[in-house]
Amino acid sequence: MSPGSEVAKSPYTDFERPPGFVYRAAKSAQRDSDNVLHCEDLPLPKLAERYGTPLYVYSTSAIRARLGAFEKAFRNFRHAICYSVKANSNLSILRLLAREGCGFDVVSGGELERVLAAERRAAKKTVFSGVGKTREEITAALKAGILIFNVESESELGALEECAARLRKMARVALRVNPDVAADTHPYIATGLHKHKFGVPIDRACTLYAKAAAAKYLKVAGVSVHIGSQITDPAPFGEAMARVADLVKALRSDGHTIDYVDTGGGLGISYQEAENDFETYVENYARAVTQPLRDLNVQLLLEPGRAIVGPAGVLLTSVLYRKQNDSKRFLIVDAAMNDLIRPALYGAYHKIVPVVQLGSRKTDGNSVKREMVDVVGPVCESGDFFARDRELTEVKEGDLLAILDAGAYGMALASNYNTRPRPAELLVSRKSVKVIRRRESVQQLLGNERV
Numbered sequence: 001m002s003p004g005s006e007v008a009k010s011p012y013t014d015f016e017r018p019p020g021f022v023y024r025a026a027k028s029a030q031r032d033s034d035n036v037l038h039c040e041d042l043p044l045p046k047l048a049e050r051y052g053t054p055l056y057v058y059s060t061s062a063i064r065a066r067l068g069a070f071e072k073a074f075r076n077f078r079h080a081i082c083y084s085v086k087a088n089s090n091l092s093i094l095r096l097l098a099r100e101g102c103g104f105d106v107v108s109g110g111e112l113e114r115v116l117a118a119e120r121r122a123a124k125k126t127v128f129s130g131v132g133k134t135r136e137e138i139t140a141a142l143k144a145g146i147l148i149f150n151v152e153s154e155s156e157l158g159a160l161e162e163c164a165a166r167l168r169k170m171a172r173v174a175l176r177v178n179p180d181v182a183a184d185t186h187p188y189i190a191t192g193l194h195k196h197k198f199g200v201p202i203d204r205a206c207t208l209y210a211k212a213a214a215a216k217y218l219k220v221a222g223v224s225v226h227i228g229s230q231i232t233d234p235a236p237f238g239e240a241m242a243r244v245a246d247l248v249k250a251l252r253s254d255g256h257t258i259d260y261v262d263t264g265g266g267l268g269i270s271y272q273e274a275e276n277d278f279e280t281y282v283e284n285y286a287r288a289v290t291q292p293l294r295d296l297n298v299q300l301l302l303e304p305g306r307a308i309v310g311p312a313g314v315l316l317t318s319v320l321y322r323k324q325n326d327s328k329r330f331l332i333v334d335a336a337m338n339d340l341i342r343p344a345l346y347g348a349y350h351k352i353v354p355v356v357q358l359g360s361r362k363t364d365g366n367s368v369k370r371e372m373v374d375v376v377g378p379v380c381e382s383g384d385f386f387a388r389d390r391e392l393t394e395v396k397e398g399d400l401l402a403i404l405d406a407g408a409y410g411m412a413l414a415s416n417y418n419t420r421p422r423p424a425e426l427l428v429s430r431k432s433v434k435v436i437r438r439r440e441s442v443q444q445l446l447g448n449e450r451v
């Protein structure tokens with residue numbers, strides 16, 4: 001793959017996600033003045049040509065830089081980053097993060113298997129969360145020797161005790177407490193209120209800790225919280241940690257050893273426009289989280305997911321058809337809600353940009369044409385859209401669009417609805433690219449079925 005490009009001063013700041021995705025003047029473009037979106041050193045049109053669309057493309061350096069921002073922000077506090085596997089669970093991404101020293105947060109036996117397949121030694125830095133762990137999953141995690149179980153109910157505590165006793169293995173336990181803190185996010189991804197199914201009410205926690213401490217094969221070791229996802233204001237994190245700090249003090253005075261505070265994940269990203277300074281943003285988050293805990297001498301377990309991988313990935317798609325129904329103009333693209341469900345599920349906003357910007361389209365001397373469109377997929381649901389009434393630069397049939405910030409909860413939530421094979425995934429590192437998941441075939445989809 002020849003990169004054949006140079007860094008150009010870009011007028012497209014809002015459309016870029018450096019260091020992963022930036023526009024560059026590409027020699028390979030039809031006209032000198034074209035600016036082409038690159039993933040690191042590779043032009044996206046080349047990747048689309050070679051691997052087809054729809055296509056997920058991730059940037060190694062973006063993932064590393066984002067992880068680095070967390071490490072830097074928490075450098076003065078004992079901590080481990082336990083990347084939340086559910087945000088993007090591709091094995092190569094897990095391996096990349098493990099090599100950078102990450103642990104993991106898993107919410108199923110399947111995710112645990114992924115961690116073990118990516119890096120066996122990461123088990124000892126892995127935490128197991130989730131409201132419905134089965135005994136099989138608990139047993140697998142005990143055998144793997146994970147760091148700690150985030151237990152979410154009294155019944156689960158009983159199940160964990162039973163499994164641990166059968167294996168004669170100690171299980172380290174944190175209770176996931178529900179701090180009853182409201183966070184400004186979509187109702188489906190808020191988790192920190194008493195009305196939500198998650199955790200145990202913080203005022204019931206002491207009783208459950210006493211129960212755990214009395215069990216022979218359970219070892220009380222921490223407290224955990226997770227108040228929701230896509231939260232961009234640091235204040236609710238601080239509030240939750242203040243309540244956790246009080247609980248830690250109460251538990252210690254009851255005689256429990258609390259070594260760990262698991263702060264959950266949930267730090268949001270900027271879907272609407274470019275982030276201006278991610279490092280400062282994470283520093284502010286770190287200050288809110290650590291301030292209430294500073295005198296407690298605990299190790300923090302951080303579980304970021306979206307903030308690490310979200311802006312590090314795009315979903316590349318081709319415009320199949322343009323279509324006008326009365327006053328509505330549609331761009332029908334080859335990606336659909338099965339590939340990226342966030343707009344359909346949460347009404348989520350993703351920025352959509354043409355992969356080749358202008359230059360060539362300015363040949364008639366006019367300025368670039370903008371138009372109001374709905375960007376929709378081929379699936380038979382009106383919810384199958386990526387944007388509604390969005391003003392975009394005019395594009396032609398066959399042109400490529402990049403749906404930005406698709407690295408988290410994109411492929412992880414993809415399905416085979418409409419018998420659509422899921423996209424391939426690529427991981428780019430400077431001038432090299434690796435297919436980290438092959439495109440599915442219809443044959444594979446039919447493989448488990450019998451007639």
Ligand SMILES: *Cc1c(COP(=O)(O)O)cnc(C)c1O
Nearest residue numbers: 084129229265266303304305306
């Ligand atoms: C989903 C989840 C996370 C990660 O959330 P992000 O918003 O992706 O950072 C972390 N911890 C738990 C327990 C979760 O359920």
